């Protein structure tokens with residue numbers, strides 16, 4: 001069951017100056033990045049986090065051994081190793097990290113699960129969300145959600161074909177945690193599908209630059225009129241790690257973040 005939002009919001013009443021500063025920075029960025037509406041509502045920008053906090057995140061990634069393979073069937077290299085691993089930033093998982101790392105990730109989760117952050121994100125992407133859910137902009141902004149907040153490590157040979165994201169997702173956001181400008185080509189692509197007599201082809205409209213401290217967000221759609229096609233070609237000629245942070249606004253989630261609502265997959269939508 002969803003936790004009443006008032007109760008959820010009260011957990012943020014404890015003063016947290018650094019989180020407040022990060023929150024203000026991210027909200028200002030969200031307001032300033034341009035909204036693109038073609039072929040679906042999305043945005044991309046750089047400078048999402050204050051510089052000092054961005055450096056703290058890069059210096060405090062969990063030990064790679066603590067990450068779990070996302071899907072050994074889909075994301076696997078010829079040598080049998082996983083090419084996409086993730087670390088769910090739940091309170092239980094954060095508690096296992098070195099003490100100096102814990103507050104960094106707690107602050108991050110605190111900020112991105114604030115109701116005000118969700119409202120600002122949904123307001124930004126409202127044109128597509130109002131259509132998808134058949135509700136007014138005010139109702140979109142007030143729509144409750146569950147979360148997935150996870151760190152992701154992609155390595156050599158990772159790829160994901162054009163897809164829309166499942167409709168359990170409302171909004172997908174991903175932050176690129178690049179150490180420098182040497183991985184600029186590793187961003188996500190936005191596609192338009194062209195239907196053909198037999199099957200379809202995908203036109204790559206743009207590829208986000210994998211810049212330090214950058215990120216994108218989009219409204220998930222998968223209707224006849226609109227589909228949020230995106231993907232990533234094989235990370236070839238690439239050695240190393242592509243670190244990102246996924247913040248997913250969902251209808252249901254098996255995981256709770258900072259007291260956010262938790263539902264099992266079978267729970268009714270709310």
Ligand SMILES: [Fe+2]
Nearest residue numbers: 163164165230
């Ligand atoms: Fe996706």
